[in-house]
Structure formats: C-alpha cells, structure tokens
Amino acid sequence: MNIEQYMQDLGQRARAASRLMARADAGAKNAALLGIAAALREQREAILAANREDMAAGRENGLDAALLDRLELTPARFEAMIEGLSQVAALPDPVGGITDLNYRPTGIQVGRMRVPLGVIGIIYESRPNVTIDAAALCLKSGNAAILRGGSEAIRANQAIAACVRAGLASAGLPEDAVQVIETTDRAAVGELITHPEYVDVIVPRGGKGLIERISRDARVPVIKHLDGNCHVYIDDQADEDKALRVAINAKTHRYGTCNTMETLLVAEGIAERILPPLAAAYAEAGVELRGCERARALISDMKQAVDADWYEEYLAPVLAVKVVSGLDEAIEHINHYSSAHTESIITENYTRARRFLAEVDSSSVMVNASTRFADGFEYGLGAEIGISTDKLHARGPVGLEGLTSEKWVVLGDGHIRQ
Template sequence: MDVSQYMLELGQQAREAATKIARASTSNKNKALLAIANNIREQREALRQANAEDLENGRQKGLDAALLDRLELTDPRIDTMIEGLEQVASLPDPIGEITDLKYRPSGIQVGKMRVPLGVIGIIYESRPNVTIEAASLCLKSGNATILRGGSESIASNRFLAGCISAGLKAAGLPETTVQVVETTDRAAVGELITMPDYVDVIVPRGGKGLIERISNDARVPVIKHLDGICHVFIDAAADKAKAMNIAINAKTHRYGTCNTMETLLVHQQVAADILPELADAYSGLGVELRGCEQSRAIVSSMKVATDEDWDTEYLAPILAVKVVADIDEAIRHINRHGSHHTDAIITENYSLTRRFLTEVDSASVMINASTRFADGFEYGLGAEIGISTDKIHARGPVGLDGLTSQKYVVFGNGEVRK
C-alpha cells in the first residue's frame, strides 16, 4: 500500500463528507447514531470474535495485562458503547445555535452561531470503544472524522467501522463521514497530522510519548493534554471527614486515569492530625506514600520524596505528600509542578475558595470535591473526546461544544454603514 496516497484519498473523502454532514439535520444524525447502536447490539457476538482475535494477537506479541485489559471488549463495555451512542443521540444538537444576539445602534443585529470544525483526525491507542465514542461525538457535532486506532485493536476497529458505515448509510448520510484507517503502518499517523488542506484539528488520545510526538510534528492544531498531575490541597479550615473521603477517593477510585490525584498537599496546622489516619487508610489500600521531610516527621513509614516525584504522573498506587505552610505555598506548588489538568482544595473558608479558583491555572478547579469528577459524563456533556489543558478553543473535557466553533452572524434590513 502507498500510505501517502491512501491517506490523501481519506483526506479528500473526509473533506467532501464534511460539507454534507455540516448541513445534515439533527433527525438524520440521530437516526445514524441509533442505527449504529442497533448494529452493534445485533452483531455483538461477531464483535466479540473480532476482539478475541485482537486479544490473541496481543498475547502473542507480549502485551502486558494492563494493555490487554484496555483492549478487551467485555459485555458490560459493549453495553456502555451502545448506551453511549443512545445518550449522544439524546443530547441537544449544538450546530446552528445562535447566541448573544444584540441590536447595534446602526440597526443591525449581531450574534454568534455554532458551527462544526470540519474534519477531525483522532489518533488513539488500545481501547476500541474510543472508535465509537469519537465517531458519535464527531457525527453529532456535524464533523467528518478520520480515526486511527492502535495496531493492536485493528480487527475490532475494522468491525466497528462496518457498523458505523452501515448506520450512516441507513440514515442517508455519506459513509465517508467516519473513516477508520485500515493500515497499521505508523507512517499513516505522520501523514494524517501533516494534511492541513484536509484535516482541521487533531485529537490524540494515548500515552505521553504519542502526544508529544504528535504535538511536535503536527501541521494542524492539536487538542491535547500531556499529563494528569492532579493535586488535592487540604487547608487548615477543612472539614476532616470531607478531607478524608475526598483524598482517598481522588487517589484510589482508579489509578490509571488522568484525573487521579498524584500529589496531596496538607496545611501544616492540620498535618499532624490528619496524615496518620490518611496514611493508615492508604496503607490498607496498598498505596505507597512518598513524603517531604515534614510529612515523614509525622508518618515515618513514608518513603523519601525526590524532586522528580512532584513532577510525576504515577498512574499507579503511589502518592506524593507535601506539608505546606499556607494556601500561597500550595498554589505556587500546583502552578509550578501541576499539569494544568485538575486541582482541588478542601476548606470551609469561602475567601480561600475564591482565591484558589482565581489563582490556580488549571482546566478544572474544584472546591470540596474529588478530582475524579473531571470527566465529560460527570460534567453533563454526555461524553468526551478527551481532556484539553490548552487555553485556546477547548479547555477541560471536550464534548460536543468543544468540537465546534462560532462565527459571527449579522441580521439587517437594508442598513448601510455611514
């Protein structure tokens, strides 16, 4: 296969499809989504067989248990894919929404209308359910998309591509609205991220190495986040019960997610009271603690935290712990060592919550809540295509609105500028 020519053809087809899906009715888009859901429901066993092929190939290639787990499509995961399609179909269609409409002294009305981005390239690893999540969000937001999944999930993705294509056809929409890259050649990624004539934005989902490479080499805009170094700061005015529950949940609910707490900051006035109890709770859950000198003076079983620990996304049952003098030191530490993803403060002091919200430079800033809530579904977006730590365009969980832009619209009645 000539990869360059193949990707060029995908790009041309996507660009043509984008002009058609942008003007598709909400009814037709929803019809396609529900048809895709029904196709997966009816062909569940065939999908499981395709996935079993990927799993067997993965075992032969020596993929570790964690990667195999992300690759596997269990019945509950297939159910979630179907439910996700139905949920996206039930969401309001953002396309064509006009907001901020105001009369100007000249007599014209000026507002903003929400429009699709165009063609979205999505590059991801392992999890074949991302194929459905990405396709559904791009379709509902009026975008065409080119999906490049990992080579380890090629059989599953090809099968899902067939379900998507059939669903689009049933709704009378271009089948090329969603295209799954058929080749496992890594050169396809290089082509996809350097086709500004045919691709409007790239969304990478995967490890830091993949995202760094795409960010460095792409010639089109990238919606991304590199790390999820999330913090919880327990203030002197924190409710102890809330602090305990949140600190434990933020770390142990799931270890391998980007919204998991990686560093716990504790005000020096309450450290001696709360750290021993937290350490016992973490120990019972198998979490290794790495602390600063003050933390270790309170809980001697902690390992020594190095400078590297403050800048590490563990994605594992390991937690860095630091005692801080006050909120000023906490905010400085978060803004210096965090990844601008999600950070939380536990306090009953209203004025400090306002400072934390204002001064912490992150995509999600939380008051008395677990960082694990930083998620498109939990935020009421229905689903997300990823989380962005960028400041331009989309920031935080990227749902339907994040896959759109706005243009100014003007309504007049014969007015001319004087």
C-alpha cells in the same frame, strides 16, 4: 499499501462527507447515533471477542498494566459506550444556533452562528471505547472524523467501525463521515497530521510521548493535554471524613486514567490526624507512597520523594505526598508542578475554597470532590473527545461545543455602507 495514497483518499472522502454533515439536521444525526447503538448491541459478542484477542496479543507483546486496563472492554464499559450514544443523541444540536443578534446603528443585525469545525482527526492509544465517543461527538456536532486507534486495539476498533458505518447508512448519512484507519503503519499518522487541506484539527489522546510528537510535527491545529498530574489538597479546615473519602477515591478508583490524583498535599495543621488513616488505606490498596521529610516523619515506611516525583504522572499505584504550611503553599506548589489538568481542595472554609477556584490555573478545579469527576460523561457532555489543557478554543473536557466554532452573520435589507 501505499500509505500516502491511502491517507489522501481518506482525506478527500472525509472532506466531501464533512460538507454533507454540516447541513445534516438533528433528526438524521440522532437517528445515526441510535442506529450505531443498535448495531453495537447486535454485535456485542463479536466486539468483545475481538477485544479479548487484542488483550491476549497485548499481554504477549508486554503491554504494561495501565495500557492493558485502558485496552480492556469490560461489560460495564461496553454498556457505557451505548449509554454515551444515547446521551449524545439527547443533547441539543449545537450547530446553526445564532446568538448575540443585535441591531447596529446602521440598521443591520450582527450575530454569531455556531458551525462545525469540518474534518477532525483523532489519534488515540488503547481505548476502543474512544472510537465510539469520538464518532458520536463528531457526528452530532456536524463534523466528519478520521480515527486512528492504537495497533493494540485494531481488532476491536475495526469491529466497532463496522457498527458505525451501519448506523450512518441506516440514517441516510455518508458512511465516510466516520472513517477508522485500517492500517497499523505509523506512517499513516504522519500523513494525517500534515494535510490541512483535508483535516481541520487534530485531537491526540494517549501517552505524553505521542502527544509531544503530534504537537511538534503537526501542520494542523491540535487540541491536547500532555499529561495528568492531578492534585488533591486537604486543608486544615477540611471535614476529615470527606477528606478520607475523596483522597482515597481520587487515587485508587482507577490508576491508569489522566484524572487520577498523583500528588496529595496536606496542610500541616491536619497532617498528624489525617495522614496515618490515609496511609493505612493506601497500604491496603497496594499504593506506594513517596513523601517529603515532614510526611515521612509521620509515616515511617514512606519512601523519600525526589523533585521529579512532584511532576510525575504515574498511571500506577504510586502517590507523591507533601505536607505544606497552608493554602498559599498548596496553590504555589500546584501552579508550579501541575500539568494544568485537574485539582481539588477539601475544605469547609468558603473563602479558601473560592481562592483555590480563582487562583489555581488548571482546566478543572474542584471543591470537596474527587478528581475522577473530570470527565465529559460526568460533566453532562454525553462523552468527550478528550481533555484540553490549552487556553485557546477549548479547555477541559471537550464535548460538542468544543468541536464547533463560530462565524459572524450579518442580516440586512439592502443596506449599504455610507
């Protein structure tokens, strides 16, 4: 295969499809989403069988536990894909709405219209469910998409791609509106990220190495987050039952996700009471603890943390633990070491909660809730294209609105400028 020619062909077809998608009405887009859901139901066993082949190949090739976890399509995750399509179909169409329409002294009306971005390239590792999430959000927001999944998920992704094409065709929309790259050759990524004439924005989802490479080499704007070093801070005015529930869930619910807690901060005024039961719960779950000296003085078998631990996204049953003097030190620690993904405070003190929300500089900041809620589905977006820790255009879970832009519109009646 000539990769350069193959990718240029994909790009040209995506650009042509994007113009058709930009004028597609909400009814057609929703019909396509429901058509994809119907095709997934029909092909359920074939898709799960393809995923089992991917899983077997992944084990043979030595994929680590975190990647295998992301790769697996469990029955629950399969149903969540279908539910995500239904949720996106039920969401308001973001395209075409005009806001802030006001008369100017000259008599013209000036406002802003929400419009699709155009062609979105999405590069991701492992998770075949991202193929559906990405297709659904790009489709509903009036964009075309070029999807490049990881080589480890090639079988499941191609089976899912066939369902996407079937759903688009059933609604009379161009099948080229969502194209899943068929080759596992890494040169395809290099082509995708260096052709702004075909692609308007790149969304990388995967490991830090992948995202760093895309950010460094792309000639197309990138919506990204490098890693998910998420924190929970237990304040000395926390409800201890809430603190236990949240801190345990934030770490042990799933290890291989970017919204999993990687560092636990505990105020010195509550550490002696809360750390022993937390340590026991983590030990039962098989979580290795690495702590500061003050934390280790309370938990004798806790390993010594080094400075690198405060930066680390483990994606594994490992947790860094630090005892801090209070809210000021917690906020300072988070803003220094965090990857600006998601942070949570456990407290019953309203003033401290408001300070935490205002002063912690991350894309999602929570009060008395697990970091695991930092997710487009949980935020009511239907699904997400990814998480952005950038501050321009989109921040946090990127849903429909994050895949659109605005343009100025002017309404006149023969008005001329004097």
